[in-house]
Amino acid sequence: MEVLQLLVSGLANGCVYGLIALGFVLIYKATEAVNFAQGDFMMLGAFVTLGLTNAEYMDLPFWIAAPLAISIMAVLGYLLDFFILRHLFGQSQTAVVILTIALGFVLRFVAGLIWGHEPQTLESPLALGDVQFGGVVLGMADVAVIVVTFLLTWSLYQFFQRTKLGLAMQAASQNQMAAYFMGIPVRRVQGLIWGLAGATAAVAGILFASKGAIDPNAGLLGIKAFAAAVIGGFGSLPGALAGGLIVGVIEPFAARYLAAGYSQIAPYALLLAVLIFRPHGLFSQVRVKKV
Amino acid sequence: MRIHFKTTYEQDIRLFPDLWTACVYGALILLAFALPYLINEFYVGEVTNVLIWAIAGLGLMLLTGQTGQASLGHAAFLAIGCYTNTILIEQGLPFIIAFPLAGVITGVVGAIIAIPALRLHGIYLAIATIALSILADDIIVLLEPWTGGVSGKFPEMISIFGFEIERWTMPTRFYYLVLVVTIICTLFYRNLLRSPLGRAFAAVRDSEVSATAMGVHIARTKATAFGLSCMITGWAGALMGYYAGTFNNETFSIVISITLLMMIVIGGLGSIHGAFFGAVVVAFLPQGLSILKDGLIGGGVAIPGLETGVFGMILILFILFEPMGIYGRWLKIRIWFELFPFARKDMFRRQKSYLKTERLR
Amino acid sequence: MSLLEIKNATLKFGGVVAVNDLSFSVEEGEVYAIVGPNGAGKSTVFNLISRFYEPYAGEFTFDGQNLLDRAPDEVADLGIARTFQNIELFDHATVLQNLLVGRHRHRKSTLIEELFFAPRVRAEEHRHREAVEEVIDFLDLQPYRNKMIAGLPYGVRKVVELGRALASGPRLLLLDEPASGLSVEETQDMRWWIDDIRKQMGITVLMVEHDMGLVSGVSDRVLALADGAKLAEGTPAEVQSNPAVIEAYLGAGAV
Ligand SMILES: Nc1ncnc2c1ncn2[C@@H]1O[C@H](COP(=O)(O)OP(=O)(O)OP(=O)(O)O)[C@@H](O)[C@H]1O
Ligand SMILES: [Mg+2]
Numbered sequence: 001m002e003v004l005q006l007l008v009s010g011l012a013n014g015c016v017y018g019l020i021a022l023g024f025v026l027i028y029k030a031t032e033a034v035n036f037a038q039g040d041f042m043m044l045g046a047f048v049t050l051g052l053t054n055a056e057y058m059d060l061p062f063w064i065a066a067p068l069a070i071s072i073m074a075v076l077g078y079l080l081d082f083f084i085l086r087h088l089f090g091q092s093q094t095a096v097v098i099l100t101i102a103l104g105f106v107l108r109f110v111a112g113l114i115w116g117h118e119p120q121t122l123e124s125p126l127a128l129g130d131v132q133f134g135g136v137v138l139g140m141a142d143v144a145v146i147v148v149t150f151l152l153t154w155s156l157y158q159f160f161q162r163t164k165l166g167l168a169m170q171a172a173s174q175n176q177m178a179a180y181f182m183g184i185p186v187r188r189v190q191g192l193i194w195g196l197a198g199a200t201a202a203v204a205g206i207l208f209a210s211k212g213a214i215d216p217n218a219g220l221l222g223i224k225a226f227a228a229a230v231i232g233g234f235g236s237l238p239g240a241l242a243g244g245l246i247v248g249v250i251e252p253f254a255a256r257y258l259a260a261g262y263s264q265i266a267p268y269a270l271l272l273a274v275l276i277f278r279p280h281g282l283f284s285q286v287r288v289k290k291v
Numbered sequence: 292m293r294i295h296f297k298t299t300y301e302q303d304i305r306l307f308p309d310l311w312t313a314c315v316y317g318a319l320i321l322l323a324f325a326l327p328y329l330i331n332e333f334y335v336g337e338v339t340n341v342l343i344w345a346i347a348g349l350g351l352m353l354l355t356g357q358t359g360q361a362s363l364g365h366a367a368f369l370a371i372g373c374y375t376n377t378i379l380i381e382q383g384l385p386f387i388i389a390f391p392l393a394g395v396i397t398g399v400v401g402a403i404i405a406i407p408a409l410r411l412h413g414i415y416l417a418i419a420t421i422a423l424s425i426l427a428d429d430i431i432v433l434l435e436p437w438t439g440g441v442s443g444k445f446p447e448m449i450s451i452f453g454f455e456i457e458r459w460t461m462p463t464r465f466y467y468l469v470l471v472v473t474i475i476c477t478l479f480y481r482n483l484l485r486s487p488l489g490r491a492f493a494a495v496r497d498s499e500v501s502a503t504a505m506g507v508h509i510a511r512t513k514a515t516a517f518g519l520s521c522m523i524t525g526w527a528g529a530l531m532g533y534y535a536g537t538f539n540n541e542t543f544s545i546v547i548s549i550t551l552l553m554m555i556v557i558g559g560l561g562s563i564h565g566a567f568f569g570a571v572v573v574a575f576l577p578q579g580l581s582i583l584k585d586g587l588i589g590g591g592v593a594i595p596g597l598e599t600g601v602f603g604m605i606l607i608l609f610i611l612f613e614p615m616g617i618y619g620r621w622l623k624i625r626i627w628f629e630l631f632p633f634a635r636k637d638m639f640r641r642q643k644s645y646l647k648t649e650r651l652r
Numbered sequence: 653m654s655l656l657e658i659k660n661a662t663l664k665f666g667g668v669v670a671v672n673d674l675s676f677s678v679e680e681g682e683v684y685a686i687v688g689p690n691g692a693g694k695s696t697v698f699n700l701i702s703r704f705y706e707p708y709a710g711e712f713t714f715d716g717q718n719l720l721d722r723a724p725d726e727v728a729d730l731g732i733a734r735t736f737q738n739i740e741l742f743d744h745a746t747v748l749q750n751l752l753v754g755r756h757r758h759r760k761s762t763l764i765e766e767l768f769f770a771p772r773v774r775a776e777e778h779r780h781r782e783a784v785e786e787v788i789d790f791l792d793l794q795p796y797r798n799k800m801i802a803g804l805p806y807g808v809r810k811v812v813e814l815g816r817a818l819a820s821g822p823r824l825l826l827l828d829e830p831a832s833g834l835s836v837e838e839t840q841d842m843r844w845w846i847d848d849i850r851k852q853m854g855i856t857v858l859m860v861e862h863d864m865g866l867v868s869g870v871s872d873r874v875l876a877l878a879d880g881a882k883l884a885e886g887t888p889a890e891v892q893s894n895p896a897v898i899e900a901y902l903g904a905g906a907v
Contacts, residue, residue, distance in 0.1 A: 034414045087611050094355070095610055095614065098606065099610045102604070102606040105603030106607070108599070109596040109600025110600070117595055223421060227422065230415070269426070271419075271422045272419060275407075300782070300785070479767050486766035486773050489766075490753050490756070491753065493742055494756075497744055497745065500740055501816075504736075505733075505756050505820060506725050506726070506756045506820070508723075
């Protein structure tokens with residue numbers, strides 16, 4: 001029973017990592033940039049929802065606040081691309097990496113100014129109550145997290161595989177120049193992807209904040225999500241989710257069965273091992289550059 | 292405008308291209324040595340801080356600016372340098388041996404760590420180094436018997452043949468020590484740039500396939516770059532330990548790693564000047580901000596995240612408007628004055644380019 | 653003995669057979685051209701010689717030594733230099749530095765010596781520089797010596813890439829489409845240079861080229877390739893009049 005309990009709570013955490021990782025992968029797939037601020041997007045999404053729905057702020061009903069927050073984050077993602085990232089078009093990946101890290105610092109600072117640095121909890125209907133399955137007690141929030149994550153991953157996957165826009169987004173990332181000549185509005189597509197990543201981050205944020213308290217530094221969780229994305233292979237959405245689940249499940253088990261100092265290390269040790277032995281993720285095939 | 296009339300190849304090989312440049316830098320070094328007689332001890336300490344950051348910046352610059360590999364984990368090597376130096380001295384080695392050795396050991400460790408990381412490109416390397424930086428913190432705690440764990444360590448007073456140096460009681464002596472290390476590291480850097488290995492670094496950075504076709508061993512070259520970078524970073528770490536006076540597992544956190552990388556980008560990637568310009572920003576930003584804050588909203592109010600937030604904003608502005616960093620801007624201003632009044636605005640226009648995919652799948 | 657000898661080379665990419673049981677040899681001192689339609693496997697042959705790809709089967713001998721024993725970076729040490737179809741220069745370095753990288757295989761100094769810029773490093777730098785200056789004079793690159801590659805026009809980059817290969821002092825020079833994208837005058841220059849490289853410098857040239865004018869102008873022998881296999885081999889005139897070659901270029905039924 002204890003094992004099952006650990007597994008479920010690990011899965012729920014893993015889903016949050018997976019959702020953030022999903023944001024990484026979305027942006028990577030479409031723009032070949034990596035958004036190191038994705039974790040801070042998540043934090044911001046949570047705070048925006050909290051600001052809209054909590055009694056001491058605007059006190060809107062949760063089911064109005066949540067979609068509103070998701071839309072706000074989508075617009076924010078689009079605007080960030082429009083005002084900042086678009087101007088990096090053609091610069092090296094490293095420039096984008098550093099820029100998004102800086103962006104994360106700025107977002108953390110701004111969130112701290114607006115909502116303060118004390119941990120706060122989201123007044124969310126998801127946070128109420130437990131459900132029992134046999135001997136396993138599950139928080140409602142955990143169940144919601146798992147269900148929403150799987151639904152979201154599935155729809156995004158379908159979107160990329162089946163819709164014209166999704167395919168255009170993939171094409172734009174393979175070869176910007178060629179996509180441009182083939183009439184794909186590369187820049188607009190990139191903006192949309194950033195919007196989508198913002199929305200995903202907001203969903204992750206809402207779910208995360210339903211599970212526990214949130215503060216401006218919660219975005220640092222992004223680093224673990226990052227490990228998840230890498231473990232899953234950066235190019236694939238289901239891979240990102242799988243990576244998230246792996247990291248999420250490893251954590252409670254390491255904490256339970258390993259000595260104190262070693263348990264925090266586990267996800268990163270796994271990350272390094274994956275990078276060394278399967279540098280492009282557990283689920284990928286590798287080709288060499290053609291000359 | 293100065294015009295170079297080249298008469299021998301020696302002119303491109305020499306440390307300074309012409310007499311004028313040699314004089315400028317000579318004067319700069321003289322000024323650096325005279326500095327303690329010109330400003331008070333507090334500021335000598337601040338300049339020392341700038342120089343230490345500049346050394347660390349040179350270390351990372353060699354890797355990122357010259358070889359094109361971004362590391363977000365260099366704080367780990369600052370830590371290795373710092374702990375190694377302290378432990379070696381505790382074991383009874385004199386500073387004059389322990390300090391150089393600490394850098395060399397850091398370099399060797401760096402090169403060994405780099406070997407598996409060599410297969411990684413761009414972001415993957417960045418991620419691996421982040422993990423390294425996070426792990427370093429935990430590992431220092433786990434190695435408590437040597438590292439002192441969470442309670443940390445205090446470096447012993449430096450003694451070079453009986454000549455004592457201490458950061459708090461003798462800031463001027465410590466400043467001279469740091470200055471000498473800075474000059475040596477800068478010379479190493481400059482020497483590398485004008486020799487075959489430095490060119491191989493650039494070759495690896497710009498095109499691995501053609502570097503290979505020209506006989507450059509990619510893995511070995513990258514590992515060498517990593518090793519040299521870590522060696523210099525290790526020295527900076529040892530000096531940071533003395534400067535701080537005490538250090539533990541949290542002294543060399545991932546924030547330091549990130550600050551270091553941002554610093555060289557703000558300074559200007561790929562140039563020695565960039566490391567120094569960036570260091571000035573990093574070292575004086577906190578002071579500048581606190582003076583501003585006191586002026587605007589009165590002292591005593593703490594705003595967490597202010598420094599990193601402002602630093603982040605500065606970095607974003609630089610990447611957007613001056614990707615070449617402060618050094619790039621400085622060059623433009625200089626050229627503008629040299630050409631005055633003939634400089635035209637479009638001279639510095641950036642070329643538009645498209646992304647060629649580096650991704651394999 | 654031939655300088656370069658390739659026997660029964662085969663390479664597959666997944667289902668695509670890029671090189672199919674190909675054999676040919678290049679004699680010392682000649683200019684040998686490979687022609688063929690797009691995707692025939694010409695560049696792949698070069699990449700096999702450079703050891704970028706591991707052949708599925710086949711023997712590769714250069715000057716009596718087995719090429720397959722060498723790592724990709726050791727090929728240059730044997731005296732094989734190359735250019736690339738899509739120009740692979742070091743964009744953020746000057747022309748001079750690019751050419752000096754060509755000298756890398758002659759590096760003798762060690763890391764420690766270079767850190768201290770020991771006298772030997774200085775002496776060698778002089779030697780490298782002299783060799784590079786000869787190339788610069790030969791290719792008329794003087795005006796570009798200290799220019800960044802990133803700002804140079806396409807035609808000049810092609811010449812710099814040729815120069816970088818020459819600077820390494822090769823015995824065999826592999827040129828992948830040296831004239832593609834060049835103007836008529838630039839192609840003319842390229843033709844003279846290839847002639848001089850062979851006659852004055854005594855370097856053997858193996859090149860891939862689509863421009864039949866250039867091919868018949870400079871090469872002694874031509875190999876026609878289609879779908880990775882040999883179609884015809886012989887003097888330029890022979891190959892150009894070979895019915896199989898004409899068919900491969902113009903499609904079935906053209907003969
Ligand atoms: N790295 C690779 N991975 C997969 N397939 C490849 C790779 N390199 C080449 N090919 C395939 O091998 C075949 C031969 O390619 P190659 O580049 O040698 O042609 P080429 O004769 O040089 O053509 P071109 O005249 O267009 O340069 C092509 O079908 C190409 O798609
Ligand atoms: Mg080709």
